[in-house]
Amino acid sequence: METATAQMELATVNAGFDSMIHEQLLDRRQRLENARTSEGRHDDISRLLGEVDAALLRFESGGYGVCIDCHGNVETDRLMNDPLMTVCLGCLTDKQRNSLESDLQLAADIQRGLLPKAGIACDVWNVDFAYHPAGIVSGDYVDIIERGDEFFFLLGDVSGKGMAASLLMSNLHAIFHSLVPTGMPLNELMLRANHLLCESSLANQYATLVLGKANRAGDVEIANAGHLAPALLKNGMIGELNHSGLPLGMFCSAEFEVNKVTLHKGDSLFLFTDGVTETMNPSGLEYGTTGLFNAICGSDPLAPNEMIRHCLSHIDTFRNGAARHDDLTILALAYN
Ligand SMILES: [Zn+2]
Known part of the structure; x- marks a missing residue:
């Protein structure tokens, strides 16, 4: 970020x-x-x-x-x-560089172990994600945590880059995997996660994050800590869930608003990090959200893996060989 x-x-x-x-x-x-x-x-x-x-x-x-x-x-x-x-x-020196790279590789292995299983599906929800670090390790966070009949989905982006960002990402993973099983409401989860992150990180370390909770009836609760607005796809139209608060770990006394949305058969949610929207082409133009929304929104609803595939190939075409500078993560959820 x-x-x-x-x-x-x-x-x-x-x-x-x-x-x-x-x-x-x-x-x-x-x-x-x-x-x-x-x-x-x-x-x-x-x-x-x-x-x-x-x-x-x-x-x-x-x-x-x-x-x-x-x-x-x-x-x-x-x-x-x-x-x-x-x-x-x-x-x-070559020796120092090799030693640093092997440390980073170890961190990357640990980080990959923290990712949710790919292609998660139950009878009513179909979920998929893409996780593409720009370097060896990533500062992006994507997670699915199941709890009884419900599941929680998380997508975040940690400040900074490299090893420090990847450690903060692991910290977020540990925080939410400890808090979610307690069954506390979403705003309380965000408050507690924010306190823990404020206590445990440096002043310049924080994370933007979307935390959602979905049930079998298609009801979704969402809290957004300063992250890019998730997109809601409904009947061939696309809209943004625009309510957003402050990043996690920045202000200890921050409060977090929870919004509700109900998805019906064929509706989807699409979450992404700024590695998507800030992708640049060789002329220095940013990809933005317009291109993204065109890529994922059609008259026929797409399955999460198809949405992600369309989006990634659209970004690749736009980038046209220009170097990638940021971690890129996408999470797509469809209600069947
Ligand atoms: Zn130098």
Whole structure:
């Protein structure tokens, strides 16, 4: 997710970034001094102390966060994870790059294990999804959680990119799989998930998310935390479920509205992340929702897997070989 709001959030975080990093470095220095007096691995500790002192020196001279190889900027999220980082991603050695890639691959395997089963269907609902990370790991979240005769569907997009975003996505998965079985109402689920995310994530980490609950009668309750409006397809027409609140994890005291809609035989819901609408073609034009709605809406209702296939092939044609920059996730639900 790379929106204007996300950039504003990042600017706020950058203001406190220096003092946070400085504090972290001093804390690490103190811990190393403590370890030096109590433990035997003095070589290792002296080396690490040298690295911390060098980082503090760079901090004082204004050179902190500058790549020692290319003099470009070291990525902020990587510095937050490891304040001793001295080179940018582009300047890693082959060995460092391989090690990072194998960590990311492990994270990707864990993430794939969190995805719902493909082609979920019961006698009244037919559900399918597509999950296409832009890199090795994704910051998108898609989920189906069954509970008795009902099921919950979730589609979200976490702020940031890479490993940090994928960890926050795993966190969302854990939060909802713990909360849903308690049977609390939808607005309460959102409130609790928001509190938990506020408590557990950094200030610049949040998620936009749609949470829905569907029953066998076709009744759907939906809460939207700042995510793109889901599309409702009915009798060959398409409309957007426009009610939306604040992202999860941004404001601890946020409240969430729940809206209801009833689907009849042949009606569908279509949810997507901004990787769909913000797909660019080689001239820099955005795909948007108009193209998307044309691709999925016809006089005959399409099954979820067909809607997704039409949408993906329409996007591919539009993109016309231009590079993909964002994770792309789609969730489609049809009531039979
Ligand atoms: Zn560099």
